[in-house]
Amino acid sequence: MTMKTGTLTINTPDGKFSAYAAYPDNTPAPAIVVMQEIFGVNKVMRDICDSLARQGFVAVCPDLFWRIQPGIDITDQTEEEWKQAFGYFQAFDVDAGIRDVQATITHVRNMDETTGKVGTVGYCLGGKLAYLSATRTDTDAAVGYYGVGLDALLDEAGNIAVPLMLHIATEDGFVPKDAQKKVHEALDKNTHVTLHDYVGNDHAFARVGGAHYDAEAAKLANGRTATFFNNHLG
Structure with a gap:
């Protein structure tokens, strides 16, 4: 399946920001809001x-760093870029960011190219936002890859009312074992939540080209994500 791409403009009470969008051949289609890493x-x-988009979804990635600096586009390949990325991470306002995610969901839900069903998926920082999208937004389903800082947000777990899947790297350098344990203890019995542990994998195991990329684990996680969204956004 081929697809076309473009740029959206999302309006909020605080201003407007851009989002990258990819479209499948056949629309209207269910949509997924993709939440960025720190790059x-x-x-x-x-x-x-x-x-x-090739899998049949409208996919939209909003520029969630627009309040810091619009259009940030760096890699994970140099020490200087890592320093920049951690600076953006520290400056990022999570509460404002999740409001921007909601604004993106609302915009996408009302597009002619979508069915009105919208899921969210996020990686790293976006993995935290994916969890928060399940507690604070009207997303229809959410997936988080190696989210950071979830253990500090577990008091919101009672607000989860939609399907949520979390991919957890057991050797995550940014998520200590005790933090992983707290997440499991708080969410294992939640009927809305599915947790998958990737034993031996480090943070960002699904980032193609990254230092900890693991093709087998990435394929497994991405396959689970595809099935999850097909089941819940169809």
């Missing part, structure tokens, strides 16, 4: 959108 809307994120 901005870069090639990795655009490639994820393109892949989702």
